[in-house]
Amino acid sequence: MIVVDTNIIANLYLPSQYTQDVIALLQRDSHWIAPLLWRSEFRNVLSTQVRRQAMDVNSALLMQAQAERHLAGREYSVNSASVLTLAAQSGCTAYDCEFVSLAMALNARLITHDGRLAQAFPQVAMSARDCPAA
Numbered sequence: 001m002i003v004v005d006t007n008i009i010a011n012l013y014l015p016s017q018y019t020q021d022v023i024a025l026l027q028r029d030s031h032w033i034a035p036l037l038w039r040s041e042f043r044n045v046l047s048t049q050v051r052r053q054a055m056d057v058n059s060a061l062l063m064q065a066q067a068e069r070h071l072a073g074r075e076y077s078v079n080s081a082s083v084l085t086l087a088a089q090s091g092c093t094a095y096d097c098e099f100v101s102l103a104m105a106l107n108a109r110l111i112t113h114d115g116r117l118a119q120a121f122p123q124v125a126m127s128a129r130d131c132p133a134a
Contacts, residue, residue, distance in 0.1 A: 001031040003103040003110045005096070006041035008128060009034070009071075011113070013063050014049065018113055021128040025111060028131065033074040033108070035098040042067055078102050090120040100124060 002025075011018040012026065026032070046060040055063075078101045086097040086104075096117050103110035103124045110125040112118060118125040 001033060001106070001108050002029050002131065003099055003106070003108050004032045004034055004038075005099045005110065005112045005114065005117075006034075006038050006045065007113045008032075008111050009038060009042055009067055010045045011128075013067060014045070018128065025128040025131055031074070032071060033076060033102070033106070034071055035078045035102045036075050037078075037095060037098045038071070038075070039064075039068065041095070076102055076106075079105065086121075092117055092120050 007018075008022055008025070009032075010016075011022040043064060046055070046064055049055045050057055050060050078098045082101040082105070083094050083097045086092070086100050087094045090097065090100075092100075096114065099110050099112070100117070100121050102108075108124075109131060110117075110121070111128050111131050112125050113127060114125075118127065
């Protein structure tokens, strides 16, 4: 079980320089979890793609539905006190700290492409490439 942040989820569905690493991560550990926030963040990523005319609304809707199916039953609420404390201590956003808080609460790794987040929380956060097999 690993916590994945929204950029990992996005790189699974939207081709990027990280897509191959994310696919390899999924093959190593397919039990991905995330805070409920991932849905809104992913919708924002998709809406940006639609605004840039990189995809149409129907494709975005299908992609959102596919991602929601993938994470169904593995989405969590997080503790607000934990999130705000982590944000205050690290200078990272509360959005990012939701993923950190979940990973810490479940004693899991957080996989991210956010170097600042990985630097602020090296005990829990790492890149997809650096994540060992489950």
